[in-house]
Amino acid sequence: MSKRIDVKDLNVYYSKFLAVEDVNIEIEAKSVTAFIGPSGCGKSTFLRTLNRMHEVIPGGRVEGEVLLDGDNLYESGVDPVTVRSQIGMVFQRPNPFPTMSIKDNVLAGVKLNGKKISRSDADSLVEKSLRGANLWNEVKDRLDKPGSGLSGGQQQRLCIARTIAVKPQVILMDEPCSALDPISTLAIEDLINELKSEFTVVIVTHNMQQAARVSDKTAFFNIAGTGKPGKLIEYAETATIFSNPSVKATEDYVSGRFG
Amino acid sequence: MSKRIDVKDLNVYYSKFLAVEDVNIEIEAKSVTAFIGPSGCGKSTFLRTLNRMHEVIPGGRVEGEVLLDGDNLYESGVDPVTVRSQIGMVFQRPNPFPTMSIKDNVLAGVKLNGKKISRSDADSLVEKSLRGANLWNEVKDRLDKPGSGLSGGQQQRLCIARTIAVKPQVILMDEPCSALDPISTLAIEDLINELKSEFTVVIVTHNMQQAARVSDKTAFFNIAGTGKPGKLIEYAETATIFSNPSVKATEDYVSGRFG
Amino acid sequence: MSATTTRKTPNDSRNLQNPPPVARKRNSLAKGHLPRWAVPGIAAASLILGAAASTLGGFSVATLAIYTAIIFVIASTVITTLVEGPRQGRNALATNLVYAAFLLALIPLASVLFTVLQKGLPGINTHFLFHSMNGITGAVDNASVENGTPVLGGAYHAVIGTLLITLWSTVISVPVGMLTAIYLVEYGKNGPLARAITFFVDVMTGIPSIVAGLFATALFAVLLGPTARMGIVAAVALSVLMIPTVVRSTEEMLKIVPNELREAAYALGVRKWRTIAKVVIPTAISGIASGVTLAIARVIGETAPILVTAGLANNINVNVFGNWMATLPTFIYYQILTPTSPTNVDPSIQRAWAAALLLIVMVMVLNLGARLVAGLFAPKKGR
Amino acid sequence: MTTNALRRNGSKGQAGDKVFSGAALGAGILILATLLAVAIFLFIQALPTFTADPTLITGGEGFASYIFPIVVGTVIAAAIALLIATPVGIAVALFISHYAPRKLAAGLGYVIDLLAAIPSVIYGAWGYLVLAPALVPTFQWLAANLGFIPLFAGPASQTGKTILTAGIVLAVMVLPIITSLSREIFLQTPKLHEEAALALGATRWEMITMSVLPFARPGIISAVMLGLGRALGETMAVALVLSTGGLIPSLIKSGNQTIAAEIALNFPEAFGLRLAELIAAGLVLFVITLVVNLIARAIIARHKEFSGAN
């Protein structure tokens, strides 16, 4: 099962600083949406508002609505925990739990919430998730070793496996491949394609090729200058964005002639 | 001034684990060399042996020789501090000093050398280095703010600026652009091209296009399987590696058909 | 391009079959670096000079050590500065001072431990360990001194008292202290209440132990009447002393848990309290454990607050909610300050030092236990 | 308005969060309440001192002139303790975290922690049995050679039981507090930042000053404050080691007194107004701690923006 996301008139603040201004976007269920744009334009910031992770940052707050299949995430009475267990997230920097083994890292989302899970279910979930993240072969012999002993790329894939394991309805990924080699990247891209058949995926990427390869629709964010808020400039079919964008800035950016 | 690096019969260990085996490579002065290969094959590990940063990791040690213009870095009596001040390094993860302002971060390495530096020299050095890292415009108004307040991409560019500022003879970069957007990436690539005229640059990258764009020679590392040591498979002119590699694995890797 | 190499033009072949250059010059990277024997050399010279200097002004091992250390620190700093430059000189100085500080810190430790062992070991035996002081009078001590028989009476009752009172104060302080630290780091958001708590916790560290004792006495006098002296009152007094240490060390440790980990857990839909309990605390557990151990060590040796809260007993009492109790520090205190037999103080002094040894061993065991616990949960990598 | 599906099962498990945050808040408030109760207790008990006829106060010249020398003595003892223990403690912590061979480090840390395990009575006994006599020759040397400095004015104490000795004993007692807290924090310095410094060609010491110490700074200040609390409040060791007396500048003569020791020494026989005086002395100590902590806070706050956390 997957769900659609509709964002209406969203402003995102860090205390008084308006980081992202007036975003309206509709993300369809069972699709992959890519966010692209120059560094600092607020892609990560906006992405975090989609599962209320933005609130975790001191001073972080939003105005506007984010609807998950019509239900406003920010309506009073909505528990952010519920939101986040339905909308998973993979971060820019790999952050496995240092106190846990590789296996426990994968099971973290399940176990930390105190859910009981049988041994065999756990084992098969671990294997499935790690295979999905293309990490199984590398770690299958050391599932009980700490996750922090892996290389950067391995760690990031572990984090992806961990997110997949909770089977969310939407998966947000903030430059998930920026620490990965092409092989792992390809595997993840394949995985995203697989996930798409069941889940809604939103991905921030700096890699134009990646955006072109994996996404159905692409959103281009830009920023007018330092201290100014980031804005959604153009949102359309990926093919359109890369071949026939309607805004000049988008064209400049995707063709690398920017700035 | 720049120097060449010759590596002879180098084995790199983490305690008893042989991470990289028997590397022989000659890196020419005033050139850009790219290291590519799948995740976990030991690129970072090997790169760190080139300025003895490997020793910082518990259990990290090497066998063999690394010659900087004929002087063995690992000869007894050589101070790693001397080595590192001649061979700078930019890391995979941005690591600005959180307790220093942006300006002090740039000057951190310069101040170490104890040379008194006049205010105006310092200012111009800061500007030059930040411009070189394509960060000047974004931070020029907040040079006295902490470096940790920047976005990931901005932080990484700050680290590059910091390394450039000490004017080392060799610059090692471990996936310096993996957290950067295309614009910053392009700027850094341009910068590498500029640096090449004076310095020796070694760069680890997952981005094949980047390797093709910036490097004169490319080294392909590979690993036979988990627990096996990484090896240097092929080392040649970048054009050769990408168009006419002599080893099958290289060809598979650069064309994305690997594994 | 250095001219110091005899190397020919670089060759492109991947196999380095060329023999290494025959007459290589001295490694320019090693230039201006002290040879390996320099440090032992300077040390030996310092020892000789130190011996000379100390004989001038009355020889003793202490002055020899001090002079040698000072000469070594100065000489190696100066020589390193001259040969390797001021940066290396400063580095050498820092290294020397850090080592010297460590050795310096060992001196009182060694001296105290030696004193305690020397004076305490003779008194350690099963009689001492498993008997109370019940019925031991000055006459008993006089008899054992005059007849040369073994000293009677032991610290068993005080060991029980120490364990129980410390256990209860830990049971009170650790939850309160840790929860407070959690409030400060995870919930307080540096608001006015959090800042007030942080500040007053610091102030609390300065409460003299006797005041804590008097406070607990007054508190229980209000609650239960003036006769209320018992183990639990002492435990409350000790808690007042312990809580700030627990809060402070836990707070510092929680603060340095990277936010990334919290975010990772939140993003998995983990509730905040579970994130704190299962991710944040385990990551910081090693530091928290040593903070708690420190806090326990801080109060387990307290005398003054126990005297006014738990009284003094010679007999075994396992009930912290009734009757008086002795602890090892109060036992030691009275054995030293008012010996059982004023005329023959040796048995009391022996019991006091043996009890001190016992107390130190207890804290050591506690320390080891804490480390073990910490090791089980601590981050699996790192130093 | 349609019901929000996210809200429906939203409260499930939320109770845990409420209970936990409530407990955390409760604990914090309990501490504040306790401290307030201690302050009220001190104030009520001390009140007679402030209303009494000044001639009835010990010394006969009112509370201020009674307490002033003891306050100064307390500050001297604590200052000596911190002047010794802070640099040594930080250096020992650095030794364990960054200098000692890795395999030894944990054991060495444990050894230093042992200092915290020794009860204050034992420090007191060790202080007057071992340390004080051992210091007598040094004091005599100081009096003979540096006697022109008021701090070392002679004649030196025959017994060695001086405020300097008490300060040294306090330093030893405070050392493990500073060391163990600093060490834990030094060990947590992000590898990234240490490597950043090393890669710039920093020596070990430069790496420490660039990344370790700035990162640990607030923690070090907290550790020192904890140590200060111990030094200010320590009763028994000072009572046993110090040969007390009126305020004198010389550190090597008997004399001076600390508040905590003054309370401990006189409390058993104190009665009526005298008792109120001693409690008032405790209140003064409380205020001193408050002021010192205010200053420490201010120092930490000044560098907040650049704090190492996150």
Place this chain on the structure above:
Amino acid sequence: SDSPTATAGTAASTGGSAAAVTGTLTGSGASSQKSAMEAWKAGFEAANPGTMVQYSPDGSGAGRKAFLAGGAQFAGSDAYLKAEEIESSKQVCGPEGAFNVPAYVSPIAVAFNLPGIETLNLDAATIAKIFKLEITKWNDPAIAAMNEGIALPDTAITVVHRNDESGTTENFVDYLAVAAKDVWTYEVSGDWPKDLASENAKGTSGVVATTTGTEGAITYADHSAVGKLGTVNVKVGEDFTKISSEAAAKGVEAATPVEGRGALDMSLDLKRDTTESGSYPIILVSYHVFCSSYKDQATVDLVKSFGEYVLSEAGQKEAAASAGNAPLSAKMSEAAIKSIDSIKVGS
């Protein structure tokens, strides 16, 4: 185990007293009584199975305070209750208030550390001058005059006094203020005069240890605790009296009851300037303070039987054997027992 002396068998029961008493008796007070109290406790508990005595040696002041607050059933004190304290005792003790009985006599030695010299003869004025820091050398003519034939060294005198408030100090300076009133002009209190800066230490054991460790040092301390230190023979009348239990008992004989007290009260005014040869004037009489009535019969029985045990010949002997103090004279004991016997159940 709670019976470490099981094999030693010293605490032999001397036959139960008439009425079998049980219960816990709580006392608090002078630390100087701790050793004697341990002996009384052991003897009393052995003779009366089912009883427990707990005594906290918190100090006389703390003990009196606890007693007056109802926190202890009796107090041990180095000084008798003052009139206003007796007045305030009526709150816990009923209309007749509390009373003092002597329980413990301790001679205070003036003890010094001069190798090879075991006794010195000194008069009150010289002792006062030494402790006033006016005489600073051991071979001072004033000392030499009274000690012909003793080779006095040219050592500096180091005065060691108590740094805690103490009954020993109070009795010692009381002696100086009375017997050498021209020299010793300081106020009599348990605190050593602030103006006389010299070495000091906590507790009797502290001053003894410091004196023992410092050659040329002199102090004052309970006679039982001075160990190997030399002691001063104090001039009484024309003779020098050597310190002893007998001489101390004689010193107590010379005391007179404090005026204006109730019939039960046995507070004593010590006569420090007695000239009766063979009596030792630097003595400390330590009291037990009881209520004249307690709430219930069980408590009354317990208090009476303990109080009387302390004053009995057996009790005084046990204490002397353990604590090295001087026993009360038979006459004084009898009078004190009579006082205790009249304790009754109050309203």
